[in-house]
Amino acid sequence: MDAILDFVNLIDSFLGSAAWFPYVLLGTGAFFTIYLKFPQVRFFKHAWKVVSGKLDKGDEPGDTTHFQSLTTALSGTVGTGNIGGVALAIFLGGPAALFWMWATAFFGMTTKFVEVTLSHKYRDKTADGSYAGGPMYYMDKRLNMKWLAVAFAVATVISSFGTGNLPQSNSIASTMEATFGFEPWIVGGILAVLLGLVILGGIKRIAAVTSKIVPIMAVIYILGAFSVIFANIENVGPAFVSVLTDAFSGSAAAGGFLGATFAYAFNRGVNRGLFSNEAGQGSAPIAHAAAKTKEPVSEGMVSILEPFIDTIIICTITGLVILSSGVWNQKHENVFDRSDMFFVDGEYQQDNQEDATNVYKYLNELDGTSVGAYNGEIVVVNGKAISGGYTLINARSFAEEVTYFAGSLDDKFSGTLNIVNGDISRTTIIVQGKSLVHSANLTTIAFTKGFLGSYGQYIVSIGLLLFAFSTAIAWSYYGDRAMTYLLGPASVMPYRVVYVFGFLWAAVSDTTLVWAISAVAIVVMTLPNLFGILMLHKEMKETVNEYWQKVKSSK
Structure with missing residues (x-):
């Protein structure tokens, strides 16, 4: 598993x-924002009119309403990125990472407007009468780049697992285990069965389910979040200040958090922002292609609302919960993931400035540090190490009060552990102690710091269950549309079977590996799409101008 993680x-x-990647992503959004004269601002009010149905013109071609397309696309983006992804970004880059998530969302509103408009414009009506669309269709039909369309469709299938399947299942399972004590394989098994029952019904059943789940889950989650924010209202102002002041300098060390450079916070904030709202990834256009309208631009305007709702509203609320509660830089009792642990050579102390600086440079991949991997033995008696010469780093922090167990938390280990290149060679050893935590577990802890107390964790569990499950539903549709393009309708059912089994597998897999796979899959899908929409920038402007001429003439 460690070898796979290293490769990923x-x-x-x-x-x-x-x-280079954050600059390409933000640069594309910034280019279209300027080129189209800030459509995310100018068209924002009009977008709400479109999604409300006020501008509908009777029976138009398509399978879903504007609202259903929006909620289906939102169900694909509002998931672990809003709960676990924000927490991971702050854990890695500090408060500054939230600022760069905002920037990604602002420019992403335009990027999504462009990709949805072009994809809807070149959608196809399939043999069964339903509509299929997405970037692969404009790449094929307009750019005449079949190879690029195939590459994107293959990447979509991969990303359906890396974005919509694996991290969603893993986050649900880990949160349900932490909150209720349910075994991950049981949670994964039950949800895999439910997932299979929903996705077999195709886009109409998916749209019907997500249009009900998304509003309900948003209300539950936001109410729970405000119970924490208002309980820590005195910290909200300083939290905003830290987000803004750290944006261009990086976040300084605080508590157990050892600090992050500007480059690290920028990269992680943009990366997690993309995972959250998927602007530029080319996924949402697949859902919007089914919308009932003859005007591609009107559906593109609906998509402007997605990054706004997903990142600027929901991710900001999650970020304020984590920052105002103060849990992001505190150490918490937890069972260490093997991929988060690393034994370094030498004994370092967090309170020693020179030691902390050395480890900070190591974690942020900077030159000038003497920190390196530990190779040797650790003698353990009744769960506690009695030998020295090393320091255990877990979740980018100095681990404290560490206990070693042999296979289960009921069996304290005694004996000698071999450490090879910083890792425990014995895979059955369980390590527990205090360190920083990340992903959904960090958000869960933050939700217990409000008016609801320990009951707040149930809000996260329920919210994550609904958020992540609806994301998995939406991404199954994206994947089966890509399979339809690649191999025809006969390939959809085998894909769905593998998709359901993947959901079960991810429930019992390592969190860090799952997130690493998702990070790669997102970029593999995004790059061909960004290239394609940039190639069609002139057509995009012409299409928008033609739309407004029609709107004016109709008045």
């Missing part, structure tokens, strides 16, 4: 975690 992280280092 190596690929990610050249893609999503590479210095």
